[in-house]
Amino acid sequence: MSEAGVIHDIGYQRYSGPRLGRAAVFGALYQHGLRATFGLGRSAKSKIFPWGVASVVLLVAVINAAVRSQTGTLLFDYYQFNDTMSWLVIFFVAIVAPELVSRDLRAGVLPLYFSRPLRAADYVWAKVAALITGVWLLLGVPQLIMFLGAAFTTKTGMSGVWDELGLLMPGWAYSLLWAFVFASISLLVASLTGKRAFAAGGIVAVFLMTAPVVGVLSIMPSDTAQHLAGLASPISLINGVEIWLRDRTDLGLDIGEFGPIYAIEAFCLITACLLLLLARYRKVASL
Known part of the structure; x- marks a missing residue:
C-alpha cells in the first residue's frame, strides 16, 4: 500500500478577474x-422612521410651495x-447613525472590514x-421642491427663475453645513457603543441637553457671555453662522461682533469630531 498522498482535483479555480482595490471597496x-x-x-x-421623517419634511416643503403659489x-x-426642521434632523441622525456604525461594532465584523x-x-x-x-438629501430635496414651486409660478420669467436659483444655492450650502455638523457629532457618539438604543x-x-446651557449664558x-452663548449648542452654533453670513437679527440669538468666532468653532467642531472618530476606529483596527 502506497503511503504517498493523493491530490484530488475537485474543480476549484483561482480567481483571475479584476482586483478593484480600496477605491471600489470604499465606493x-x-x-x-x-x-x-x-x-x-x-x-x-x-x-418606517427614516421615510416617515422624510415624508414630513417633504410635506412641509410642498405646503410652503403651495401657499406661496396661491397667495x-x-x-x-x-x-x-x-x-x-432641526428637531426632525436630530431624530433622523439619532436613528440612522447607530444603524451605520453601532451594528458593525455589536456584530464584531470590523476585523473583517479592516483586513486588506x-x-x-x-x-x-x-x-x-x-x-x-x-x-443633505433630507433637507436639499425639499428645498428643490420649494424652488420648483417658485420657478413655475414666477411672474417675471427667466429673471425670476435665476433670482430664485441664486437663493437656492446658498440654501443648499447651508444644508451642507447642517449635514457636516450633525453627521460628525452623531457618528462620533454612535461609535462609542454597539447598542443602538x-x-x-x-x-x-448631546443636541438637546446643550440647549439649556445656551439659555443660561444668554x-x-x-454682554460677551450673551454674545458667545450660542457656541454651547450645535444648533445655535449653526444659527450663529447664518446670522453672521446673512446679517440677520430675527433668530433670537445675539452674536454681536463674534460672527467669525462662530464660523471658526463650527469648523473646529467638525474637524475634532472627525479626527476623534478616526482615532476611535484606528484603535479598534489595532485590537
Missing part, C-alpha cells in the same frame, strides 16, 4: 451606507426651512460621507 461601503440611511435593502421596519406669501425661505485592502480611514470616511449625503439616546442628549449680565 461599495459608501453605497451600502447611503442605502442603509434610508433603510433600502432592509426590512420594512427599518424603513404669494412665503412661510419660510431656504435657510428658515432648515432651522424649522480596506483601512480604518476608508471605513470612517465612507460612513461619514454616507450620512452627510443622507442628511444607547447610541440613539446619547445623540439626542441671561448672564456680561
